[in-house]
Amino acid sequence: MASRETTNNNHYRSGKEAGLVLCIECHTIHQYIPHMAMRCSRCGAQLHQRKPNSLNRTWALLITSIILFIPANMLTIMNVIYFGQDDPSTIIGGVILLIQLGSYSVAFVVFAASILVPLFKMVGILMILLSLKYNINLSDSQRITMFRYIDFIGRWSMLDIFVISILAALVNISGIAVITAGSAATAFGAVVVLTIMAANSFDTRLLWDYKQSTDNFLNSNNEQIK
Amino acid sequence: MLCHECDLLIQNQVIDEGSKLQCPRCGHVIYKQKHNTIGKSLAFTITALIFFYPAVTESIMSISMGGKSQHQSIIEGAQVLLQEEYYLVAILTFMCSLLVPLLRLLLLFYITFSLSVNLFHKSFFWSFRLYHYIEEWGMLDVYMLGIIVSVVKLSSMAEIQAGFGLWAYAGLLLTYILAANSLNPHEVWDLLLEHKQLGEKQNQTKTNQEAA
Numbered sequence: 389m390a391s392r393e394t395t396n397n398n399h400y401r402s403g404k405e406a407g408l409v410l411c412i413e414c415h416t417i418h419q420y421i422p423h424m425a426m427r428c429s430r431c432g433a434q435l436h437q438r439k440p441n442s443l444n445r446t447w448a449l450l451i452t453s454i455i456l457f458i459p460a461n462m463l464t465i466m467n468v469i470y471f472g473q474d475d476p477s478t479i480i481g482g483v484i485l486l487i488q489l490g491s492y493s494v495a496f497v498v499f500a501a502s503i504l505v506p507l508f509k510m511v512g513i514l515m516i517l518l519s520l521k522y523n524i525n526l527s528d529s530q531r532i533t534m535f536r537y538i539d540f541i542g543r544w545s546m547l548d549i550f551v552i553s554i555l556a557a558l559v560n561i562s563g564i565a566v567i568t569a570g571s572a573a574t575a576f577g578a579v580v581v582l583t584i585m586a587a588n589s590f591d592t593r594l595l596w597d598y599k600q601s602t603d604n605f606l607n608s609n610n611e612q613i614k
Numbered sequence: 615m616l617c618h619e620c621d622l623l624i625q626n627q628v629i630d631e632g633s634k635l636q637c638p639r640c641g642h643v644i645y646k647q648k649h650n651t652i653g654k655s656l657a658f659t660i661t662a663l664i665f666f667y668p669a670v671t672e673s674i675m676s677i678s679m680g681g682k683s684q685h686q687s688i689i690e691g692a693q694v695l696l697q698e699e700y701y702l703v704a705i706l707t708f709m710c711s712l713l714v715p716l717l718r719l720l721l722l723f724y725i726t727f728s729l730s731v732n733l734f735h736k737s738f739f740w741s742f743r744l745y746h747y748i749e750e751w752g753m754l755d756v757y758m759l760g761i762i763v764s765v766v767k768l769s770s771m772a773e774i775q776a777g778f779g780l781w782a783y784a785g786l787l788l789t790y791i792l793a794a795n796s797l798n799p800h801e802v803w804d805l806l807l808e809h810k811q812l813g814e815k816q817n818q819t820k821t822n823q824e825a826a
């Protein structure tokens with residue numbers, strides 16, 4: 389019990405330790421009753437101290453999206469039939485085409501939205517999950533900044549999907565030019581949806597839960613040494 | 615108060631009008647004290663809803679190629695992909711560029727209109743929750759960027775003309791963002807709670823009177 393008094397000033401107390409639960413929809417605080425399905429008395433949302441199964445769900449969605457990212461980049465995403473000639477292109481092919489057209493800024497936007505953003509997002513979530521699993525000490529501010537950034541940019545990778553649907557509908561003049569979607573479009577769409585869902589199922593509060601338990605552990609160890 | 619993102623326990627504090635309370639540990643904005651945001655948001659929501667119909671049904675742009683021309687609206691974009699059996703792409707386009715923004719605007723209208731004329735209904739709670747829940751699937755801004763990229767891609771092989779739908783779409787995008795950003799959700803929750811407590815009190819006095 390003595391360790392509690394000697395804990396340093398940096399020790400923060402979480403709502404979970406205090407036996408409270410927050411409604412993440414309307415931000416009301418409730419007294420937590422263990423082993424009971426609780427609902428918010430204000431807005432009716434389900435109450436959990438932490439999102440249930442958060443880590444497992446995030447892992448599953450992340451791994452699926454990493455696997456699908458391969459066909460999304462290897463297969464044809466768009467097929468341009470120009471005067472009867474097929475010209476299938478991959479995601480990277482579309483970027484190269486834009487560079488050849490001389491529009492570098494748009495080429496960069498497409499490259500960022502369809503390759504950099506999904507890649508960064510998947511690697512980022514993977515790093516956060518691994519750092520939790522193997523107790524790697526990334527600082528909290530690094531992790532939460534990374535996660536917020538990932539959450540913010542994720543939706544922009546939908547860009548290529550929209551471009552395809554605009555082009556496929558607009559360029560549909562038989563005999564001259566027809567643009568159709570390719571199977572990579574479905575795979576890529578799935579990657580975008582899965583990474584957004586993976587970020588949503590991750591509970592950021594877990595980042596500090598781990599930190600607190602090690603802090604307490606270290607403090608009690610120090611106590612014993614003294 | 616508890617932090618939404620790191621579950622830190624914070625003592626209740628008095629917050630001045632116009633300022634906000636940030637979590638000392640993770641920087642998340644826990645509470646924003648700003649009043650009278652509902653009327654403003656309602657005005658933008660109505661404008662956005664007026665823009666919605668032409669933005670979706672009028673042609674965004676038309677191209678001409680080898681003497682033939684074609685134009686397209688947002689709804690047609692999703693239809694063509696459905697015919698080609700790219701269901702996921704079609705559904706994503708339809709959902710993110712049309713269905714979710716429309717649903718969000720309608721929910722926002724329902725809540726802000728009723729609150730500004732002082733009506734209250736139980737369904738506000740789940741309406742406002744749903745409004746937040748689907749937030750990131752409304753991608754009008756990404757779709758706008760998609761239009762720009764498509765124009766650049768086509769510029770080498772065809773002549774392109776902007777349609778009336780494009781201007782309506784730009785107006786919709788602007789008012790949609792303003793409507794969502796001008797609203798302070800904390801104010802809405804506080805008002806909803808006030809109404810609920812008021813209703814409960816009235817019910818109690820009613821039953822008390824009946825008992826007497």
Ligand SMILES: [Zn+2]
Nearest residue numbers: 411414428431
């Ligand atoms: Zn609630």
Ligand SMILES: [Zn+2]
Nearest residue numbers: 617620637640
């Ligand atoms: Zn916090």
